[in-house]
Amino acid sequence: MSLGQCKRSESEIVDFWEEQLKNPFPQNDTQESQYRIAELEKQCQRQTMAMATSLVSLIDLRDRYTGRHSQRVAKYVRGIGMQMCLPDDQIETIVFAASLHDIGKIGVPDHILLKPGFLSDDEEFAWIRKHSEWGWIVVRSVDGFQEAAQLILHHHERFDGAGYPSRLRGNEIPLGSRMIAVADSYDALTTNRPYRTARTRTEALNELSRCSNTQFDPQVLNAFVAYLERTQVFENGMTFSA
Numbered sequence: 001m002s003l004g005q006c007k008r009s010e011s012e013i014v015d016f017w018e019e020q021l022k023n024p025f026p027q028n029d030t031q032e033s034q035y036r037i038a039e040l041e042k043q044c045q046r047q048t049m050a051m052a053t054s055l056v057s058l059i060d061l062r063d064r065y066t067g068r069h070s071q072r073v074a075k076y077v078r079g080i081g082m083q084m085c086l087p088d089d090q091i092e093t094i095v096f097a098a099s100l101h102d103i104g105k106i107g108v109p110d111h112i113l114l115k116p117g118f119l120s121d122d123e124e125f126a127w128i129r130k131h132s133e134w135g136w137i138v139v140r141s142v143d144g145f146q147e148a149a150q151l152i153l154h155h156h157e158r159f160d161g162a163g164y165p166s167r168l169r170g171n172e173i174p175l176g177s178r179m180i181a182v183a184d185s186y187d188a189l190t191t192n193r194p195y196r197t198a199r200t201r202t203e204a205l206n207e208l209s210r211c212s213n214t215q216f217d218p219q220v221l222n223a224f225v226a227y228l229e230r231t232q233v234f235e236n237g238m239t240f241s242a
């Protein structure tokens with residue numbers, strides 16, 4: 001008889017669970033099946049994560065800058081998510097999307113993607129702009145990745161509605177996409193590019209705050225600044241204690 005099919009005293013319930021704890025391994029056909037299903041689910045999760053890791057490596061092979069950039073963006077969005085006290089599973093989905101946010105750049109021709117200077121014309125920009133939709137198409141086809149795919153699709157939307165591809169505005173943009181947008185821009189500003197040197201942390205944050213409410217969600221930006229301040233204090237603490 002299964003749990004919940006009859007009234008049982010507290011002592012019977014305690015006895016039941018004590019017995020379960022004494023025998024955690026399958027004792028009959030039903031338990032055997034449940035045990036196998038749980039094992040298969042774990043195996044499936046491991047394979048999914050292995051495939052995700054391979055995809056990230058693929059980006060790194062295609063374009064070294066983009067690969068490492070994606071890893072840093074993933075680290076920053078984790079910090080924002082924790083600062084905003086988001087649930088763990090939501091943070092993991094956003095971190096995963098951040099790791100793959102530029103995967104669609106695989107489809108951009110070399111002479112545009114790896115161009116050492118600024119993009120020069122509308123056609124080059126049009127190629128680059130396709131990457132968020134291509135990334136969405138690639139990732140959405142994997143079972144269980146549809147939510148992450150949506151975050152990838154909208155990571156170049158702007159808070160004022162002037163972004164792409166859907167011109168979403170404000171809270172219409174998925175929260176994870178708004179987080180990736182802030183982290184993405186901060187990392188782009190604080191790393192060396194062929195056409196300019198990296199900005200300092202303060203210069204980059206000044207630039208981001210200038211675009212608060214237009215390009216970026218002010219709440220997400222505040223959380224990012226708070227996270228950076230917290231980690232800076234921590235890093236300084238480590239330096240002093242060393």
Ligand SMILES: [Fe+2]
Pocket residue numbers: 101102131132155156
């Ligand atoms: Fe992007």
